[in-house]
Amino acid sequence: MAILPEVQSYYGRLKLYINGTWVDSKSSYTQPVMNPAKDEVIAETPFATMDEVNKAVKAAVEAFEKWKETPITTRVQYIYRLKQIMEDHFEEISRITTQNHGKIIDEARGESRRLIENIETACAIAYTLAKGEHIDQVASEIDETLIREPLGVFAVIGPFNFPALAPFWFIPQALVLGCTLVVKPSEITPLPMMWCFKALDELELPPGVVNLVYGSREVSEALIRHPDIQGIAFVGSTPTGKYVYRLAGEYGKRAIVQAGAKNYIVVMPDTDLDKIIPALLTSFFGNTGQRCLSGSNLVAVGEVYESLKRKFVEAASRLKLGYGLDESVEMGPIVSMNAKNRVINYIEKGISEGAKLILDGRNAYVAEYPKGYFIGPTIFDDVTPDMIIARDEIFGPVANIIRVDRLNEAIEMINTKTSYGNAACIFTSSGREAREFRRRVKCGNIGINVGIAAPMAFFPFGGWRESFFGILHGQIDCVDFFTDKKIVIARW
């Protein structure tokens, strides 16, 4: 199978996008951007200076005054055009995502599709949810009206694992509702968002409506602390998410913080294993396990254990590793060498705490890409829920098999043995058990006979406990996040 061509082999020193213009950063600090399949530098990211962060925010503040006055019918036309421009760039964005992140091209195309669905949803909310409410005659000769007003400038801080999609849980909704933005993608995977901004640039939005800066903690903190930033939408790990939420609170900012996960996948004895094994592969090893909805702990209930273990290991061991631009590849590399070492450390921890390693991906080798950050599918057996590997978010292709006798034990485990509450899935042919699972499990996204419980753009992206901080979630909830309500009580 031929390798799909890369959009570019090298992208140079990335430029910031401030006030409708691509600008060279004056920063003296840059970080190399890698292709993880090849261990090859494909760009340099300059970390924005504080002056540049301030300029981006100032541009957004100035743009907001005009943008909020732009009729919604005009704003929505921009978003309609954005959808078409993104469709035109679909394949480029997908390939760049694969090139920079490492995920296979199908996963990258799936990500691009989800991104566009968020744009479509923003079009849909423009004329529906953005409307206010009104009741005549709440008292004698008094009417009451609720008006939604855009709040101002928001910062979007994106994660490395869905570098194109995650910021788009917020961008189109903010724009259609009349807010303006400063976006900071992950410094590890900035290329897909840079390319999305090329598309946004084609849109010819008024200058300053969207702005792009790069950087790490310092830039994020500057954005959160900035007095002109009204709120922060963050997607990333739980430790960082907690910090962001605390800092946002300290500075009186709104925050959506979508954080980490440790997801349980429960398989009941009445399940048709041959049917579910592909879904399990996707769940545990899709995106090379680097997603907040990935399966991590595989709970075998009762007598399904032996056959589930055998079939799962057999299927996982056959997954083809390689560069995701080869369409026949089924699993790509880990995003960075640091991340790879972190995953390997967890595998070694698992061995040292007594779990039985029945599929070892540590020595995965792809002949065509000997320097790639590959780890093969890894499966532990005899895992107990108190082990570190069963509690910590590993963020790699590592599955822990845990054996229980009854569904009740699995549910208790999910609710008490992890502090996370992002997702949990059950595979069963029993409606009664599925219902019990759905009702009792304390997680924000529940999958029933689905391995990845990913909400569509027109639903909020769930998350409970330490997987989420805030009240409003990403995607559709943004209507309330980016606006506030003004209540008018009038007598004439």
Add this chain to the structure above:
Amino acid sequence: MEDRYTFSSLISCILNLENQVALFYREIAQKVEIKELSVFLLSLSESYLRNIELINRRRRETIVEMAIEPISGLNLSSYIAKINSIISSGEINNLDKAIQLNKILEELYVKASFKIASISSDTSELLSRLSRRKSDERRKLEEFKAYSSSVS
């Protein structure tokens, strides 16, 4: 080649087959003696090229993230081998080749449509529709064959 595909590798393979057969129809359209058949083969060739755009667009618009659920049991390599063998055969006449090619793709698309239904339902539906269309085209080719047999 192992009988196991990602969604994209399967679709890319189908696109290659459409292109290969489109080019073949265009080539034989210039060689057949019946003018109506030549016109029909040219229209088939164009229709196959349009199919490529359609399939590409559908897969782009409806792919979901369930990406590494492997597709197996299609025996795609045997279809490719059959198509290559028919096109290069010196023993079969061009009209029979066209009929056989359509029949093979018709069968492949029915199977592929079923296999990808949960990955991209619209692409699945499109392949199913293209299969029916190929069946209609095959019947038309068979009419040409019956006509040419009666004339000769």
